[in-house]
Amino acid sequence: DQQVKQNSPSLSVQEGRISILNCDYTNSMFDYFLWYKKYPAEGPTFLISISSIKDKNEDGRFTVFLNKSAKHLSLHIVPSQPGDSAVYFCAATSSFSGGSNYKLTFGKGTLLTVNP
Amino acid sequence: NAGVTQTPKFRILKIGQSMTLQCAQDMNHNYMYWYRQDPGMGLKLIYYSVGAGITDKGEVPNGYNVSRSTTEDFPLRLELAAPSQTSVYFCASSSQGRSNQPQHFGDGTRLSIL
Numbered sequence: 001d002q003q004v005k006q007n008s009p010s011l012s013v014q015e016g017r018i019s020i021l022n023c024d025y026t027n028s029m030f031d032y033f034l035w036y037k038k039y040p041a042e043g044p045t046f047l048i049s050i051s052s053i054k055d056k057n058e059d060g061r062f063t064v065f066l067n068k069s070a071k072h073l074s075l076h077i078v079p080s081q082p083g084d085s086a087v088y089f090c091a092a093t094s095s096f097s098g099g100s101n102y103k104l105t106f107g108k109g110t111l112l113t114v115n116p
Numbered sequence: 117n118a119g120v121t122q123t124p125k126f127r128i129l130k131i132g133q134s135m136t137l138q139c140a141q142d143m144n145h146n147y148m149y150w151y152r153q154d155p156g157m158g159l160k161l162i163y164y165s166v167g168a169g170i171t172d173k174g175e176v177p178n179g180y181n182v183s184r185s186t187t188e189d190f191p192l193r194l195e196l197a198a199p200s201q202t203s204v205y206f207c208a209s210s211s212q213g214r215s216n217q218p219q220h221f222g223d224g225t226r227l228s229i230l
Contacts, residue, residue, distance in 0.1 A: 004158070032216050043120070043206050043221030044159070051216065089158060093216075101147075101166055101213035103174065106158030 003027045004092050006107035014115055019077040021110050023090030026071065030092035031102065035064060035075050038087045038109070047088075048075070080114045087111050118142050122207050122222035129197040129229050137192040137225050139207030147210045148190040149174075149219060150182065152203040159206060165190055166213060197229045 005024045013019045023033070031052055036044035050057040050064045050073065057064050063076045077084055090107040123138045141148065146167045151159040161174030165184040179201060181193040190209075194201060204226050208219040 009156075034218060036221075041223065043208075043223045045221070046218035049216060049218065091158075101164075102217075103161055103164070104159075104219065106160075108156060108158045 002107075003030075004090055004105050004107040006090055006110050008110050009108070010111040010113070012113045012115060013080050015082055016079045019075075019080045019084065019112055019114065021075040021077075021088050021090075021112065023073045023075075023107055024071060025073075025092055027092070027094060027105075028071070030094050030105075032093045033064070033066060033073050034091045034093070034104070035062075036089040036091060036106075038089060044089055077112075080112075082114045082116050085112055085114050120207055120209055120220055120222035122205075122225050124225060125223070126226045127228070129194075129227065131197060131199065131229060133197050134193070134195050135197070137194075137205055137207075137227070139190045139192070139222060140188050141190075141207075141209040141220070142188065143209060143211070143220065144187060145209035145211050145220070146187065147213045147217075147219075148184065149208040149210075150180070150190070150192045151206045151208065152176065152201075153206065153224075154203050162192065162205075194227075199229045201227065202229045203227060 034049040035047040038044040066073045087109040089109045091104045093102045120141045149164045150162040163182040165171045208221045210217045210219045
């Protein structure tokens with residue numbers, strides 16, 4: 001059963017506008033939430049994260065919002081640029097069997113296309 | 117700075133063949149991971165290692181083996197390749213296993229089993 005869900009396989013926006021990528025989760029034990037960006041033929045690269053005790057984290061054009069009661073997070077990109085076109089993965093961390101090592105659970109990803 | 121290096125980038129195997137996917141990192145990270153990504157799906161953890169000589173299973177370990185004799189290298193072994201193992205394989209590393217430590221990924225190995 002999917003614990004991290006990205007229900008939109010793709011999103012298309014115009015350059016300069018806001019991109020909003022959404023992610024839902026089911027496991028209330030998730031500790032941190034991370035967004036990774038992936039270009040074709042490359043590995044995912046870390047973009048931004050948020051602790052489960054926060055509701056917002058901002059880094060330049062990228063802001064992540066967390067709504068724990070709704071088990072929902074979103075990534076906002078403002079303004080969107082053509083170079084932002086990539087697959088964005090939402091991921092969440094939880095411990096292995098309650099221990100001190102953590103694993104990542106990934107969503108299926110959302111393909112963002114920013115049109116010039 | 118190379119980061120995480122995976123070889124080969126592409127490989128086609130016949131059913132029943134074996135091969136080793138190589139992964140090396142030059143960041144002196146203790147933690148290393150192997151994932152597979154099937155088309156239209158997220159990454160799933162195959163095996164992980166918390167340091168040289170220590171490995172453990174992830175979510176989908178069946179059909180794979182790993183070893184960790186050095187901090188730098190974490191090879192993934194397929195003993196009897198099956199069509200279900202056709203996938204893109206990513207190796208990753210992190211300095212610690214803490215929840216807020218992002219993982220650094222290699223560029224992947226695209227493997228087809230025919």
